[in-house]
Amino acid sequence: MSDIAELIVAALADHGVTQVWGVVGDALNPITDAIRRRDGIEWIGVRHEEAAAFAAGAQAQMTGRIGVCMGTVGPGSIHLLNGLYDAKKSHAPVLAICGQVPTPDIGSDFFQEVNNDVLFADVADFAQTITSPGQLPQLLEQAVNIAYAEQGVAVLTLPGDVGSLEVEDDRPPKFAPQSAEVAAPANQVAAAADVLNAADKVTLLVGCGAAQDRAEVLSLAERLKAPMVLTLKAKAGLDADNPYQIGQSGLIGNPSTKKAFDDCDVLFLIGTDFPYRDWYPQGKTVIALNSRAGHIGRRTPVDHALVGHAGPTLRALNQSLSTKESDKHLRAATDAYAKWLEDQARLTDPGHDRKWLGKLRSKADNPDERIRPEVVADALNRHASDDAVFTSDTGMSTVWLSRFVQMRGDRKLVGSYNLGSMANAMPQALGIQALDRKRQVIANCGDGGLMMLLGDLRTAVTYRLPVTFVVYDNGRLGMVKLEQEQGGLPEFGTELDNPDIAEVAAALGLRALQVSRAEDVDSAIQEALAHDGPFLLDFLTNPDEIALPPKATPSQAWGFAIAKSKEFLESR
Template identity: 60%
Template sequence: MARTVARVIVDALNELGVRHVFGVVGDALNPLTEAIRTTDDVNWVGCRHEEAAAFAAGAQSQLSGNLGVCMGTVGPGSVHLLNGLYDAAKSRTPVLAICGQVPLAELGSEYFQEVDNDLLFRDVAVYRATVTSPDQMPRMFESAVRAAVSQDGVAVLTVPGDLGDQELTEDRPTRFALDRAVTRPDDPALAEAAELLNAASRVTLLVGRGARDARAEVLRAAELLAAPMVLTLKAKEGFEDGNAFQVGQTGLIGNPAASHALAKGDVLLMLGTDFPYRDWYPKDCRVVQIDAREEHLGRRVPVDVGLAGDVGATLRALLPLLKAIPDRAHLDDCRDRFAPWQEGQRRLADPGHERRLAGKLRAALDNRHHEIRPEALAAAVDSRADRDAVFTSDTGMATVWLSRFVTMSGSRRLIGSYNLGSMANAMPQALGAQLWAPDRQVVAFCGDGGLSMLLGDLMTIRTYRLPVKLVVFDNRRLGMVKLEQEQAGLPEFGTELDNPDFAAVATALGLTGIRVTDPAELDDGVRRAFDTPGPVVLDVLTNPEEVAVPGRPTVAQGWGFAIAKVKEVLSSRED
């Protein structure tokens, strides 16, 4: 019996090992959702918003390394996928979006809800096509999947509503050839890089997510070169725990030791990173960069030697050519700076910090009402979370606190919107993560602005009984925007949020809600959240005036902050 277009698609998803398809049902998708309903191993996850569906699919792809799948029905349903698909594209993870469309005969007639999907997704997708004949299947589906997987990107396949039920006249099984090549540079390029590194006396490593599968080789390089290792946020997972060379992160979420390591090295060795912030790169040193994507070489900082290839394979070929640097002064200096910074952060996160003199002095400036410090909340969650927990974080201050106070120990995983920088990603990504790993603890660091933006999908968490722990940093602010305004010398404007009691909202939706307003009750509130079975929204009112000092603060930032505070005080008096 000939298969329908919808059946070809769902059978192929099953063959690929896809177990969850995220979306919102609609008439153009009916043939596809019916095919899913009658397939044992492919499960439909009905979300309340297509943006959440795309974030969830992208989260599963990032965590598994396999294809994530979401669907949107005709017109607005597909448009709503766009932000989550941009996040997948910027995160370089394979996601297939299957979009509904108006009946084939109505294309181009400005039919009700008609949107040109091929044009809409032109910028975000490495592959986009509209099915116009049943016999284009399965070839078109194979092309979409190969493009997404081979290019670590988004593929969009649009299916008109009247084609899903049509049968193929010439059916055949889908065939996928998805093995990826592992490449390394040629020997002359390796020799050039080795010559430069062997002539150096102070090497610093900048390590990104692209080196995650080469931990042993990266640590061996750091040992040979006596090199401090600066981590990007996405390299926390895999390189933070049990690493005697790492000195934390750089950039606005970084610390002085990492900034010092970059500034004082005479050679920077970049491994699998496209760290985007040019101002944080060293100015006067030579650079060797290894990256699987040739277009990344030299994109952020001029490089002396660019090596296009897999980080692990390249290092395995490069390491035998390197000479050990006997002088560990550069490494020891950076590590000696890192340790006291870490200790200072631990003191700040101590709930009893403000009872000590230094804490009282700081509180007089930035926490006059003695509200819960977000550092203390992040540290408390870190102490309670499992060693194989999966963390997600909203863009903004929630990510700052996670980066500084949560250690990616054991087999912990971490994802967020760290390239696109979208709001509202943490909760839907946690949704996808929990379905991917039902037996692991999933913890979302949610900003109050982010959570409220896609609040409706708390009902999806309830419907599927997903035991995620949603930790809300409820400072009643768009905190990162507030900080950016103040550093520029501007008074806070437009960032205040008139929040509900998120714990009460959660309770009304059938989840467990816990609200903490007193610093003395913080540890007990976090304990109850993690001890309570099922999904929990932990709403913690945190200090809205908290300042995250960057690793290399400038005089201009400090002066701007002081001016902003004066303007805010004057404005409040006028009001």
């Protein structure tokens, strides 16, 4: 007969959970002791519970299997919230095991007591407190099954006097299998086929819901002669060797995507919940294919809905489509994309600022001769392995990665692309690296994000997680700076008084190198990727590198000019 803690740990280990992330203490001591005594499951003690939740969520995104994190009584559980919200919005199944004060003290405003069931009510699809051994194993089964069914967060709270109680029903918990993928109903497919066959120019906006259905998506684009705009989360499956894709839309996008949207008659949304309403074209016939009916129509009006999974639905749809003869719409978009890529490629040359045009430009936007971030991202693209996993902090780190790192081979990409949190890249990389310590994992960190959870760099050392941390150290909250300037405001409150981040990392036990010259970027990245252990590269990058939207509006352009003039008058 086992106790509650032993039953939970054994069930998770048998299910394939290989790590549990958190900070030890109090009510969780029976759980961590059960992990200590159980083969095949590893305890990873982080310095901050937020890092634990990010790591568990990243593991769930990579594997589709449940990730597990823990936070003890009161503050420890509260610290999980940001990472759990990221899992919720990323549709990643995560189980959080949280501590609670002993049952006789619940409701007495005891030291560190918080009401977990209320605290996690918004972030979790399931949140319950274990108060009796008779609730097991059913309550654990319900938590895990709901996390899978809703692709979200489940929270089990364990009071301090409960974890060591013996369970009378000692049967092994059994978790329900995931549901099969199904096609949209035949009448919906037929209606969409009629619209697409009659359309002159179709543009696709493809999201992560179709990223694993590459063959079907490419076949659709070929039949329709349709340019394909990819959301950031779809890059990993559809970016490389795809003659139809033209990059991203939104603030990280490029002019060709706007052209493809503006010129089309029909916009076909596939497996996406792209949130930015201002970037959708107006006056188009819109078709939306999504397995989640609640996601259809909440960003832009939809004329024809297909409720089903992308793969089987597109297989059925492709059989009903005739192949269009003219590729004029496709060529116009892909030619514009190729031209934009050519223009961007000039900035990836380490010697750009020494050439006459570069010298002229650098006087205005890089007077301190710092490394252009495009150089760093391009070098990563060239030197990283074809099965590397990239994480990126929200903000400018994501901009450079999205534009210059191609998801070729079996490369993967994970970030806080729905919640948009800071400080996610480093802990997500830790979680992914723990799944496979031999796979190349590269965290693209902003200096602001890294400094938020700096202590967990040491976790990489403690648990021998050989992540390469690439820091775009521009001394700024770069995206906020850009937002202010586009709004016509002078930069304020975004400057970061950073220490020597490489020296800090070295003091924490990592190999580290600060790089200040563009000519040294390649060799530094090669050295870091070859090192068998965690390595931090602190690249001193240009804070004034401009990443304007694909087609800046007059107000945005005028706002940027006004902001720059104010900065000049006030600070130079």
